[in-house]
Amino acid sequence: MILPRIDIDLRKIAHNVQQLKKLYGSKGINIIGVTKVVGGNPIIADVLVKNGIEILADSRISNIIKMRKAGIRAQYLLLRIPALSEAEEVIIHTHISLNSELAVLKKLSEYASRNHIVHKVVLMVELGDLREGIMPSEINTHVKEVLNLEGLALVGIGTNLACFGGISPDAHKMNELSSIVERLEEKFKITLAMVSGGNSANYNWFTSSKDAGRINSLRLGESIFLGREALCRKPIPGLFTDIFTLMAEVIEAKIKPSQPYGEVYQNANGDVPNFKNKGLMNRAVLAIGIQDIIVSGIVPKQNVAILGSSSDHIVIDNTRASLKVGDAVAFDLNYIALLRAFSTPHITKNTIDIYECASIL
Template identity: 50%
Template sequence: MKEIAPRVEIDLRKIKHNAQVLKKLYGEKGIQITGVVKGVGASLEIAKTLIESGITSLADTKIVNLKRMRMAQLNATFMLIRTPALSEIEQVVQFADMSMNTEIEVIRALSAEAVKQHKVHSVILMVEMGDLREGIMPEDVPDFIRQVLPLPGIRMAGLGTNFACFGGIIPTEQKMKEFSDLVKTIQKQFSLLLPYVSGGNSANYQWFKNTKDVGMMNHIRLGESIFLGRETVHGSPIPGLYQDAFCLVAEVIESKWKPSVPFGDRGRNAFGETVSFKDRGMIRRAIVGIGRQDVLVSGLTPVTPVEILGSSSDHIILDAKSSSLRPGDEVRFSLNYGAMLSVMTSPYVYKKYLHASEKDDSSVNRTSA
């Protein structure tokens, strides 16, 4: 019987290997890892694999995902890494052990709810270091902390920052020193010991490898480098890690010789785009049954020797080249982070977990050092 398609094949053995290597690597310089599972839809199978690898803290941006992991009784600390919305405060306190924050109004609401639920909720204040997503401006941090410390039900757990997510700002030696200097100043000024100095994400790898001093940083949030084995500033493979833990498989639903350029009066396509086409003469055009509704097509790279010509909401059109693709054949694709995120959150793409019972095998190919 044919396998379900489209599907994403997820090699849990490779994910576990990547997580263990990174945990050891960062741990050698005193940095603990939180596994960020938002890019994999907070898959319980993957979350359990991270815990088995020794990672004890899991993070997501969506409270519904933290709730699902909490209800599954996973043995981990749960972190909300998007500033909480005022409309979800009750659930944040209920299902997240800690959250990253930038608004005093939100923290006051967390305080009131924590008191109501007889809990202590930990907060990490995010500092703006130039990427211009979330963050308190550095000069405003002391006054902000003065307002946080007296709040009942709130534990000031740390300071964090973010790089290369919105503005593409790189965590350079200078940027990281500025962040560490701020942490030192805050700890001295308020006589605080901050258990979390969260200095970034998968974009920090090159800085981490090259720096002689990680400064005050003792925590990092990793998703892409665990799942895809890459740092995110240049997209370079990390030595010793697998880059192919995820593979998208789609089924051919049509394969015919057709012109390479549409014929007739032409306007915009279904997405409002005006597309140009290269005249290749007659080619074998193959269509696979998946499209933009389910995957970021620009983030796919065919493993099968074909070329992506374009896509609509439910179709990807390929130049089959020398491949004798027929209906029912399968085409395999590697994924970047955006493509992985989209297929993992699509309800229309089947998830197939490989090696669920054997997650350690050094014989599988991975990037060499």
């Protein structure tokens, strides 16, 4: 099979979805499956839907189109707030979007009315992480405007934490969000069906809180696919953390000096490297590089060590493994490496289904 490739265990994805639905459902929280980290892969999306995920969220409309064309039946949520220039595509291809800009909401209203569509919107509130979101002091104005826009249905309020500023979605933040929702419902005499408290970083809050307040929805990617919470990257009990394995082929294996020789300048990454002299070393070169993967986000499963990388190559210390040309090195991946792996066409995606058959995309 063509390398490099990423092996995907669909059985373990199904297990994680089932366990997370049971866990969060115990306090009335529905989980939305975030597909951006797997590039909107339709085979994986199908596993999510067949195991009870009703809403799929992605930050790229092209991924949503791919899943819809593959016949994956779900409600589709645009995870990244829409650009003004893509408003028409949002209306045509998605059912729900997260929003924070009135100019964009007005444009969504225009296209929704033109296409005789009622598009659902969730207004995002800024609670300290300083990525997207309406300042709490301005939320009343936005709600009032949206309620008067044709073609739009205000279905919820949400927030995002931990992604940009690393701010924890703790009890204080979640209580604040619940309070905002209750004030809005009372003031405008509305019911907000979706209160989206965040993402995989909400696990610690969830397990330490007696109840979830008004929070009834979370957007989960990392917890589903890597079995971890997203604050400290600790494994969640009962979940698989080894769903994905990256495989890369050895294309050279030779005994060479451990320290480059000659006058040193910047390398391909723009760094001035500094290697210790450890004498002669068994070194191997892999057919994968920073064009394909975030090298700092992968960890070898074999007894080798990454020495460095360039655009198309990773160089490893092969002393203990003694790999030969044609052998493969297996790696675990973190979230950002997984995101890059699914964003490149140069890595084969090999999904293994419940019947242990392989399907290549």
